[in-house]
Amino acid sequence: MNQQTAQEYVRVPHRLTARWREPAGIYVNRLFLSMRDKKQLLAIKCPKCGAVWFPPEPVCGRCKVRIEDKEDNWVKLGNRGTLLAAYHVTGAREVDPSTGWHPAGQVFNPIGFIRPDGGNEWTLLAHVMEEPDTTNLKPGTRVEPVWKPRNQRTGTMQDIKFWRIVEE
Ligand SMILES: [Zn+2]
Numbered sequence: 001m002n003q004q005t006a007q008e009y010v011r012v013p014h015r016l017t018a019r020w021r022e023p024a025g026i027y028v029n030r031l032f033l034s035m036r037d038k039k040q041l042l043a044i045k046c047p048k049c050g051a052v053w054f055p056p057e058p059v060c061g062r063c064k065v066r067i068e069d070k071e072d073n074w075v076k077l078g079n080r081g082t083l084l085a086a087y088h089v090t091g092a093r094e095v096d097p098s099t100g101w102h103p104a105g106q107v108f109n110p111i112g113f114i115r116p117d118g119g120n121e122w123t124l125l126a127h128v129m130e131e132p133d134t135t136n137l138k139p140g141t142r143v144e145p146v147w148k149p150r151n152q153r154t155g156t157m158q159d160i161k162f163w164r165i166v167e168e
Contacts, residue, residue: 024155026069027056032155039147039159041077041116043123051122062122078117080144080166086112086129086137110134112163114143127157130164142166 024032027044034040044056049063052075059066067073088110112129130146131137145160153159 025058027058030069030074031055032159035157035159036153036155037150039079039145039153041125041145043075043077043116043119044073045075047073050120052119054116054119054123054125075118077119077123080142081114081116081119081125081163083129083137083141083143083163084113084115084124084139086110086134088134109162110137112137112143114163127160128162130162136165142168 023029031042034042041054042056043052043054044067045052046060046063046065046067048065049060051060051062053061053067054077056074057067058069088108108128109132110129111126114125114127115123116125127145129137129143142165143163144166145163147153148159148161
């Protein structure tokens with residue numbers, strides 16, 4: 001008689017933590033150093049079509065030409081911007097963008113899609129908003145970044161704590 005018995009398996013929950021470092025790339029490296037040292041957002045402008053890309057990319061996503069790393073192509077974005085949209089990606093809570101984790105019980109504020117001054121229709125930055133209520137985050141709202149103090153800035157997008165509404 002060849003009768004198989006069902007094997008019971010016990011599942012053990014486990015979270016694997018893997019840490020690694022990788023280069024940001026030449027263009028994003030320049031952006032992050034500028035953010036860390038000068039609180040200055042940098043973008044890059046395609047010499048062919050004029051699209052202003054943030055974060056800066058070596059190839060234009062629109063017309064596919066190489067954007068050379070030269071001063072004429074770099075754009076200093078303004079210290080304010082215009083909100084295009086804001087929402088909670090996963091209901092009231094969001095995944096931590098720096099880890100990809102969703103800490104239990106931690107409530108994240110809305111993500112805002114922002115066009116910094118000096119950008120154009122191709123320029124878009126996604127970041128955390130100070131305002132927790134999306135009904136107060138209407139398209140066209142003027143916003144500005146709130147930077148961490150210099151000794152806490154490490155050269156990442158988290159050097160900006162969040163973006164807040166400004167009255168103009
Ligand atoms: Zn282009």
